[in-house]
Amino acid sequence: MIDIETGTDDAGATEPRSKNKETEKKKRSRVKQLLGDVKKQVEFWFGDVNLHKDRFLRKIIEESDDGYVDISVLASFNRMKKLTTDTKLIARALKNSSVVEVNLEGNKVRRQFPIGNIPNDTDSRTVYVELLPKDVTHSWIDRVFTKCGNVVYVSIPRYKSSGDSKGFAFVEFEKEEQAQKAIEMLNNPPEDAPRKPGIFPKTKSRKPIPLTSDNPPLGTIN
Incomplete structure (x- = not known):
């Protein structure tokens, strides 16, 4: 069937829509992967294994009254820079984390539980x-x-x-x-x-x- 106004047939109109759906699907997949990578990275940083060795991050946490670290600090780390510098996206990625929690303003993050003892079998x-x-x-x-x-x-x-x-x-x-x-x-x-x-x-x-x-x-x- 020919579209009288555009002069295109149904097949021609369907193809762009199909490509758009595929593009959107790939975009959502990339965002999902990015959110997962960001979450994994931050949870590693705040995990017991890393914090027992990472004196820099541990010092920031210890000097904070409530244990929170500005997300902008995390965004400045080289490893995070390779993923994203968008602090809102980082906060979004940590929304359902079982390791850390984001404050109400969405600009700081901290561990949910106190750090454990240093293992003796490292x-x-x-x-x-x-x-x-x-x-x-x-x-x-x-x-x-x-x-x-x-x-x-x-x-x-x-x-x-x-x-x-x-x-x-x-x-x-x-x-x-x-x-x-x-x-x-x-x-x-x-x-x-x-x-x-x-x-x-x-x-x-x-x-x-x-x-x-x-x-x-x-x-x-x-």
Whole structure:
């Protein structure tokens, strides 16, 4: 059928509408993914594992009368900058968080519960990894080691002058048996693992994890 006013048929009119729906669907999907990534990032920052090591953020929380941190501070962190600097979007992402809560004004965030005690088994759950490429990323390490268990913290020491990795990292798992599984994987790499140094990591035992704020952990601030 021909549309008398526009001179187009029904098929021609339907196609733009279909494309618009598809575009809107993709847009909603991207926003949903972004909100999820923001929520995951903030919950990590305010989680027990990170706060026991992150002296900078812990100091801000301790100096606050009510434990709140301005969302604008979080938006200034390099990791968040890669996601968004929109403070309203960050507040929106945290609306249903089980870890943090946003104030009524929507411009500050704090933990819902007091921080727990420092665990005494951190070393046994942490794996030292070496022979890493200088451009290694937290997401790459997370992807490699997630197959061994739940990775709760990653520290990649970097040169301040260049920002390049120093070639090693510390990977903390939720449970000790997961760390042991990671050590086993590193010492006995799968058949399809690259054999060249700097591509597939190796490990050494009994290496303590550093508690320095200048070594940004998995998805963290700087």
